[in-house]
Amino acid sequence: xxxxxxxxxxxxxxxxxxxxxxxxxxxxxxxxxxxxxxxxxxxxxxxxxxxxxxxxxxxxxxxxxxxxxxxxxxxxxxxxxxxxxxxxxxxxxxxxxxxxxxxxxxxxxxxxxxxxxxxxxxxxxxxxxxxxxxxxxxxxxxxxxxxxxxxxxxxxxxxxxxxxxxxxxxxxxxxxxx
Amino acid sequence: xxxxxxxxxxxxxxxxxxxxxxxxxxxxxxxxxxxxxxxxxxxxxxxxxxxxxxxxxxxxxxxxxxxxxxxxxxxxxxxxxxxxxxxxxxxxxxxxxxxxxxxxxxxxxxxxxxxxxxxxxxxxxxxxxxxxxxxxxxxxxxxxxxxxxxxxxxxxxxxxxxxxxxxxxxxxxxxxxxxxxxxxxxxxxxxxxxxxxxxxxxxxxxxxxxxxxxxxxxxxxxxxxxxxxxxxx
Numbered sequence: 064x065x066x067x068x069x070x071x072x073x074x075x076x077x078x079x080x081x082x083x084x085x086x087x088x089x090x091x092x093x094x095x096x097x098x099x100x101x102x103x104x105x106x107x108x109x110x111x112x113x114x115x116x117x118x119x120x121x122x123x124x125x126x127x128x129x130x131x132x133x134x135x136x137x138x139x140x141x142x143x144x145x146x147x148x149x150x151x152x153x154x155x156x157x158x159x160x161x162x163x164x165x166x167x168x169x170x171x172x173x174x175x176x177x178x179x180x181x182x183x184x185x186x187x188x189x190x191x192x193x194x195x196x197x198x199x200x201x202x203x204x205x206x207x208x209x210x211x212x213x214x215x216x217x218x219x220x221x222x223x224x225x226x227x228x229x230x231x232x233x234x235x236x237x238x239x240x241x
Numbered sequence: 242x243x244x245x246x247x248x249x250x251x252x253x254x255x256x257x258x259x260x261x262x263x264x265x266x267x268x269x270x271x272x273x274x275x276x277x278x279x280x281x282x283x284x285x286x287x288x289x290x291x292x293x294x295x296x297x298x299x300x301x302x303x304x305x306x307x308x309x310x311x312x313x314x315x316x317x318x319x320x321x322x323x324x325x326x327x328x329x330x331x332x333x334x335x336x337x338x339x340x341x342x343x344x345x346x347x348x349x350x351x352x353x354x355x356x357x358x359x360x361x362x363x364x365x366x367x368x369x370x371x372x373x374x375x376x377x378x379x380x381x382x383x384x385x386x387x388x389x390x391x392x393x394x395x396x397x398x399x400x401x402x403x404x405x406x407x408x409x410x411x412x413x414x415x416x417x418x419x420x421x422x423x424x425x426x427x428x429x430x431x432x433x434x435x436x437x438x439x440x441x442x443x444x445x446x447x448x449x450x451x452x453x454x455x456x457x458x459x460x461x462x463x464x465x466x467x468x469x470x471x472x473x474x
Contacts, residue, residue, distance in 0.1 A: 224471065
C-alpha cells in the first residue's frame, strides 16, 4: 500500500470537510479510534479535519508512533489545495463541497447530517452514489463504508454544462442563435 | 313621484362605490388571467443590439456557485445592465460576482462595470420561528418593492433562495399593473433531485416563472411544464 523502498509509508492524506456548517457528529466519528484504525488499515497516514462552526475539538496527533497523524482547523478561504493533496475526501453533503471534490477527480465519501431539518441534501448524495460517483454514508455507518469501499469502482464525474439553459433563455427572449 | 326619484338616487349613490369596486376587481382579475396566459409565451424576435436589463438573485453557498456557472455562458452584451441582489447576511455571494464582473470588465476593456450590487433584508433566516417570520417577510417585501421600483428589470434570473420569492412576486405584480413586463427564469438547484424547493414549488404552481428549469430527470417527470437541462455543475 504505497510503501517506498526504504519501508517508509508514502503520505496519504484523508481530508474531512464540513464546509461552513456545524457537523459535530461527523468530526466526532472521524476522530474515533475505530475509524482512525480503519483508515490506517487502509493505508492512510494523515487525517486533516476542517471542522467549520463545530464545537467538538478532535485530538491532534503527530503519528510518530505509526498511528494516524491528526490535525484540524476551522475555516480556510479556499479548500482547493487541501482537496488537491488528499487521497480521500470525506465531506458533508453540501453541493459546493461535493462538486468541487468530484471535479478534482478525488475519491469521495459523503456523510449525510441527520440533524438537519428537511434533509434535501441527502437526495443529491444518494443520487450521485447510485450513479457510482461517490460513496454515501451516515455518521454511524462511516466505519463500514471505509472498510468496504473499493475506490477503483468509482466512476469519474464529467463536469456539467450550463449552455442548454443559456440557449433556451436566449431563444425565449427572441435573440438569434449563435 | 319625488319619493321615487329620491329612492332611485339614493340607491345609485350607495351602489356607486360598490359598483366601482366590483369593476376594479374584475379588471384586475382579467389582467391577472391575461398575465398568466402570456407567461411562458416566448417574446418576439429581438436584435442582439437590444439588451435587456437583468436582475440576478444570489443565494448562499451552492446557489451563487450555480448562478455563476450560468452567467459565464450568457452573452453579457445581451443582458445589461445587470443588477445583483443578495441577502443582507450573505457577504460572500456579492464578493464572488464582483470578481466575475471585474474580470469581465478587464477582458472586454470596457471602462466601468455595467453592474450594480445590492442587498435585501431576508424574509426568513434559517431556523427562524415561523411566527416572527410573518413580520420579517413583510419588511423584506417592502424592501423588495423599493428595490424593484428602482430596477424595473426586463429579465429575472433566480435559482432558489427564499430571497427570490418577494422579488418574483413583485415582478409578477409589475406585469399585472403594467409597470414593466419581465421574463422570469428559474433554475432549480442541483441539490433538488426528487423534490422541488419551497421557492421552486411556489413559482411553478403559481405560474409566476416564464421558464422553469430542473437539473434531474426525476423532477421533469413530476413537473411536466419544467425543462430538463441536465446538471449545471
